[in-house]
Amino acid sequence: MLRQERRNPGPNFSNPTPISTVSVGSINQPDFGKGSAKAYLHLLCTAKHWKQPLFECCNEEGPPHIKLFTFKVSVLSEEGFVIVESYSNARTTKKAAAEDAAEGAVWCLKHMSSSW
Numbered sequence: 872m873l874r875q876e877r878r879n880p881g882p883n884f885s886n887p888t889p890i891s892t893v894s895v896g897s898i899n900q901p902d903f904g905k906g907s908a909k910a911y912l913h914l915l916c917t918a919k920h921w922k923q924p925l926f927e928c929c930n931e932e933g934p935p936h937i938k939l940f941t942f943k944v945s946v947l948s949e950e951g952f953v954i955v956e957s958y959s960n961a962r963t964t965k966k967a968a969a970e971d972a973a974e975g976a977v978w979c980l981k982h983m984s985s986s987w
Contacts, residue, residue, distance in 0.1 A: 908973035922947045942968040
């Protein structure tokens with residue numbers, strides 16, 4: 872008998888969204904479709920011909936068994952100008968902190984898009 876496993880399907884990379892159709896205004900907060908805010912931010916930077924987002928862990932606090940991490944993401948233009956910089960709330964994992972920072976950056980870019 873075959874055993875069926877239940878898995879979270881995650882993002883569908885076999886049929887990616889064409890980069891030319893990526894639009895900041897098309898994001899519905901907080902649901903980023905099938906992917907993450909980090910992945911969307913990377914696609915957006917590629918579509919806008921910006922440098923890829925730079926994620927940095929800017930703060931670690933607490934004892935080793937209950938550390939909290941704060942991340943910063945910077946989005947730069949090809950010329951090196953800062954377009955947006957976003958900080959996460961303190962999170963228990965680096966991955967969650969980076970995702971939180973990316974969500975903030977996407978939110979800012981979405982609300983700035985009317986001025987582009």
